[in-house]
Amino acid sequence: MRRILIAILLPFSLASFLAGAQDGGKASPWKPLLPEDAYTELTARSIKLIEETSKSTDKSAADRIEVEAAILTAYSLSSKDAQGKSASLLRGAARKAAEAARKGKFKDLAEFGKSIPASAEVKEVKDFKPYLSATEPMMKMFLSKAKGGEGIHPDLHYQVKLKNLNGIEALLSSLASKKLNDENLAKVSKELPLLGYRIAAVGAITHELAPAKDADKWRAYSITMRDESIRLAESAATKNADGILKAATALENSCIECHSVFKNR
Ligand code: HEC
Numbered sequence: 001m002r003r004i005l006i007a008i009l010l011p012f013s014l015a016s017f018l019a020g021a022q023d024g025g026k027a028s029p030w031k032p033l034l035p036e037d038a039y040t041e042l043t044a045r046s047i048k049l050i051e052e053t054s055k056s057t058d059k060s061a062a063d064r065i066e067v068e069a070a071i072l073t074a075y076s077l078s079s080k081d082a083q084g085k086s087a088s089l090l091r092g093a094a095r096k097a098a099e100a101a102r103k104g105k106f107k108d109l110a111e112f113g114k115s116i117p118a119s120a121e122v123k124e125v126k127d128f129k130p131y132l133s134a135t136e137p138m139m140k141m142f143l144s145k146a147k148g149g150e151g152i153h154p155d156l157h158y159q160v161k162l163k164n165l166n167g168i169e170a171l172l173s174s175l176a177s178k179k180l181n182d183e184n185l186a187k188v189s190k191e192l193p194l195l196g197y198r199i200a201a202v203g204a205i206t207h208e209l210a211p212a213k214d215a216d217k218w219r220a221y222s223i224t225m226r227d228e229s230i231r232l233a234e235s236a237a238t239k240n241a242d243g244i245l246k247a248a249t250a251l252e253n254s255c256i257e258c259h260s261v262f263k264n265r
Helices: 002-022 036-054 061-077 085-102 112-118 136-142 160-165 168-177 182-188 191-208 215-237 241-262
Strands: none
Touching (some): 036 061, 036 085, 036 112, 036 191, 061 136, 085 112, 136 191, 168 241, 191 241
């Protein structure tokens, strides 16, 4: 009897083992994490940023557009209607923007927003590399503005120190070190959720850029980064100071842990 069972079950378990091994145990990082209003606001800001950056003469402009196009793609994959037409168009437009930026064709992007409806639809993204080839240009966004980071919204300068540093990494470190008081909690309650969702999208992208060595470890840190960012966003939206403190601490740990294994390697 046992022998018969093994004979029946073995081919099945072998097949599922092989299927698992083939994709390296890699599950998709995409899920409908963005509330409707956050999705609308974040995509609008992203489109504007691509248009503005295309007019700049900064030497990092191409990198910035490529990164922003990747983030726009991540938003579209994280929306409630990720398979719908408008999200698919957005992905097609973002792909074209990344290619144009790499070729230095910035003029094509001055009216990027208007070009979206005429783009080719992209239903699925199996490989994220055509959108973004490396992690490093994206990670730069977290630095202080003076060091080439993207800076933070003035509403998030709840300490003088943060106004001076003006960076996401510095903000996360402040949020993780001390619970917000009621006044500051109110001050950040509109912008912190948006920033949390933005970092969640970056976490999901990071997941897709795992190096060959220790890929599973990398992906696990990225998923923690994504999920704690969502928790940060939701805590901020509901003005939950304890939740913000906890999520910011766990989020910062995911950054530090991944860096300790993978940075400068
Ligand atoms: C899954 C791994 C991973 C996670 C999670 C991660 N990072 Fe990174 N980060 C890296 C790697 C790898 C580099 C180095 C890139 C390189 O130099 O090639 C890096 C570089 C950086 C840099 C330096 C960029 C530069 O060019 O000077 C900053 C700043 C940074 N990360 C901030 C963060 C913050 C903040 C978080 C969390 C919110 C975070 N990272 C989460 C992997 C990760």
